Amino acid sequence: MKTSSNLWEYRLQSEDSGHKYLSILLHKFHFSAKLLQRLKQGERVWVNGQFTYLTARGKEGDLLSIQLVSDEEANLQGEDLPLDILYEDDYLLAVNKPVGQVVHPNRRYPEHTLANAVTGHWERKGENRLYRPIHRIDRNTSGVVVIAKNQFAHQQLAWQLERGHIHKRYLGFVEGVVPEDEGTIDDPIGFAPNSFIKRQIHPDGMTARTHFRVLRRYSCATFLEFILETGRTHQIRVHCEGFGHPLIGDDLYSGTKTLLDRHALHSSMYAFLHPSSGLPMVIRAPFPEDLRLLVIKLRDFVATTQE
Structure with a gap:
């Protein structure tokens, strides 16, 4: 498989002979039905340099080429805002989102969002793209957010996400000393009564599974992965x-803000297969300054209690 900024290519193998190009793209490379439908609009599919239909059948050695759509009408207003870019190519943009910024505009935060910052970044590069985050993190959670730069990348990563092939690692500080070195919390989550924001553990909620591991214990807190x-x-x-x-600082979920004015949670790592090359990708975000200061406070608290 070979790719450039807008061209996806694959040379058919022996097991592909006799199969429709549509079937190969759908079942072998997980092209979505929506993307395949879009490819039918215009001459976007070639075999050995000649236009072909997706319903045609291939043979070993055929070079299948797909013209991917890159320029699209932006769906948001771009803004010239700081953007901490961790990685970018023709398919992906990974950023380190700061505390206090929402991933997508909403009624309460209609502007100055990560979406506005990313759109503005692309506009300054002369790129017209839709904003397609693969996942979201809370406003006061810092760290990695991955954004797809075209429909193909988005549906490829969404396929991985749905099947649990994307690995997300968070770091957090919780109140109290957790006795177990590691464990799994397997409790379903649903809406809390009379709230559109808060969630709670509920037997009729959606399946939710979190694995944790203790990284360090303090006298009044625990650092967890x-x-x-x-x-x-x-x-x-x-x-x-x-x-x-x-979580320390999470007053929505029984935490206190004595040591930190936001919930102490950081999206530190996002691992997946690149949507184009299929190679493993690991995106990491550095530890934020406010959590570094929290570590100092926790160490000082230990020293104070020991005196």
């Missing part, structure tokens, strides 16, 4: 409250 097997809204925050150790 979280690996998400599912991606429910507020999942880590709800699960931490549920097992009696709310």
Whole structure:
């Protein structure tokens, strides 16, 4: 398989002979039905340099070429805002989102969002693209957010996400000392009563599974690594409250803001297969300054209590 900025190419193998190009793209490379439908509009599919229909059947050695759509009408107003770029190519943009910024505009935060910053970045590069985040993190969670730069990249990563092939790692500080070195919280999550924002553990909720590992214990807190097997809204925050150790600073879920004025959670790593090359990708975001200062406070607290 070979790719450039807008061209996807694959040379058919022996097992592909006799199969329709449509079937190869759908079942072998997980092209979505929506993307395949779009490819039918205009001469976007070639075999050995000649236009072909997706319903045609291939043979070993055929060079299948797909013209991917890159320029699209932007769906948001771009803004000239700071953007901490961790990685970018023709298919992906990965950024380190700061605390206090929402991923997508909403009624409460209609502007100055990550979406506005990313759109403005692309506009300055002369690129017209739709904003397609692969996942979202809360306004006061810092760290990695991955954005697809075209429809193909988005549906490829969405396919990986749905099947649990994307690995997300979070770092967080919870109140109290967690006795277990590691464990799994397997409690379903649903809406809390009379709230469109807050969630709670509920037997009729959606399946939610969080793996945790203790990285360090302090006298009044624990530093944890979280690996998400599912991606429910507020999942880590709800699960931490549920097992009696709310995130430091998370007053929505029983935490206190004595040491930190936001919930102490950082999206530190996002691992997946590149949608074009299929090669493993690992995106990491550095530890934010406010959590570094929190570590100092926790160390000082230990020293104070020991004196």
